[in-house]
Amino acid sequence: MASLITCPHCGVRPKEEFSIRGDASLVRPAPTASDEAWHDYVYVRANPRGRTLEHWQHVAGCRRFLVVERDTFTHEVHSVTDGAVFARENGR
Amino acid sequence: MIRDYYNRHALDEKLRGAPRPAGVNHLAIGHRQAVAMVLAHAGEEDTVQQVLSSATEFTVRFSAPGEWLVVSESDTSEGLQRRIDAFCAGRAYVVDQSEARVLFRLSGPSTHRILAKGVGLDLHPAAFATGASANALCGHIAVNLARTGDDTFELIAPRSFAESLFDDLMAMGREYDLTAAFAG
Numbered sequence: 001m002a003s004l005i006t007c008p009h010c011g012v013r014p015k016e017e018f019s020i021r022g023d024a025s026l027v028r029p030a031p032t033a034s035d036e037a038w039h040d041y042v043y044v045r046a047n048p049r050g051r052t053l054e055h056w057q058h059v060a061g062c063r064r065f066l067v068v069e070r071d072t073f074t075h076e077v078h079s080v081t082d083g084a085v086f087a088r089e090n091g092r
Numbered sequence: 093m094i095r096d097y098y099n100r101h102a103l104d105e106k107l108r109g110a111p112r113p114a115g116v117n118h119l120a121i122g123h124r125q126a127v128a129m130v131l132a133h134a135g136e137e138d139t140v141q142q143v144l145s146s147a148t149e150f151t152v153r154f155s156a157p158g159e160w161l162v163v164s165e166s167d168t169s170e171g172l173q174r175r176i177d178a179f180c181a182g183r184a185y186v187v188d189q190s191e192a193r194v195l196f197r198l199s200g201p202s203t204h205r206i207l208a209k210g211v212g213l214d215l216h217p218a219a220f221a222t223g224a225s226a227n228a229l230c231g232h233i234a235v236n237l238a239r240t241g242d243d244t245f246e247l248i249a250p251r252s253f254a255e256s257l258f259d260d261l262m263a264m265g266r267e268y269d270l271t272a273a274f275a276g
Contacts, residue, residue: 009157010226014212017229060234061227062156082157 003075008082009062017060024053024067024083027092049073055083102194102254107274115271117200119261123274125165126172127189127248132158136183143179150175153225153238153248161225161236161248163195194254196247196261197275202268203243209264211237215245231260 006012023045029037049072056068065083070076081089103121114120132140137158144152150164150172164172169190176186198206204215210231214220225238233256236248249257262270 010228012214013228016212017234060229062159063227064156 005068006080007058007061008080009064013061017058018056019059021055021057024055102251103258106255106258111273112271114273115269117202117265117268117270119270119272120197120275122195125163125195126167126169127193128162128172128176129187129189130160130162130176131185133183140180140184147179153236155227155236192251193248194251199244201243203245206265206268207245210260233257
């Protein structure tokens with residue numbers, strides 16, 4: 001587990017200050033999408049080895065949702081973005 | 093049993109005994125300060141920050157983007173709220189936190205070593221200078237930590253965690269003969 005996360009608002013912080021809130025690469029389907037699409041979105045998760053995008057919330061700090069790109073194999077953290085900025089950049 | 097929480101400090105029971113004289117390393121518990129949380133309206137974050145940081149009547153603690161804790165030693169809670177409202181002129185929400193937060197003031201030559209036992213922040217003056225503030229974990233309790241001097245730190249914690257944080261701080265400072273009392 002990556003032990004130090006560089007929060008864009010608070011600086012370098014230990015992982016204990018954060019709470020992992022799941023996969024950030026999923027895109028919410030349209031309300032009229034098929035049951036299968038919704039089932040996949042709500043329940044089906046991959047367990048990847050390598051780079052992943054995750055929502056981390058800085059609960060003991062700025063309480064913002066962050067998108068952390070990290071490697072589940074090497075524990076390396078590649079980037080940390082504010083959730084709102086990430087959503088804007090990806091047109092969500 | 094009916095308790096009047098409003099007129100009772102969260103640490104009254106902890107500090108009930110005869111006060112020990114303040115040692116070199118001392119933990120003073122704020123008794124009369126007013127604390128307010130300021131949340132800037134969307135898009136007004138920079139303006140509110142400029143307005144707040146230009147004020148000299150109170151100190152501003154960073155909490156999150158667009159969110160600050162404002163502390164005043166001289167104002168009443170209502171007075172502080174009015175003062176911030178006048179400064180921000182409708183650009184921010186102000187929520188009084190005076191009864192909801194407890195302020196701990198740590199002072200003495202060993203404070204950074206005491207805090208190092210519970211806070212995962214770099215407290216070297218180059219990284220956390222006088223006037224800096226941040227939300228951080230102290231042990232398992234989320235506090236707002238601010239450096240008010242070379243050897244002085246202030247922690248603002250939720251009232252319901254005050255007793256627990258007090259015990260933690262006293263355990264962290266035991267090796268340095270930390271004493272505690274209400275601020276005069």
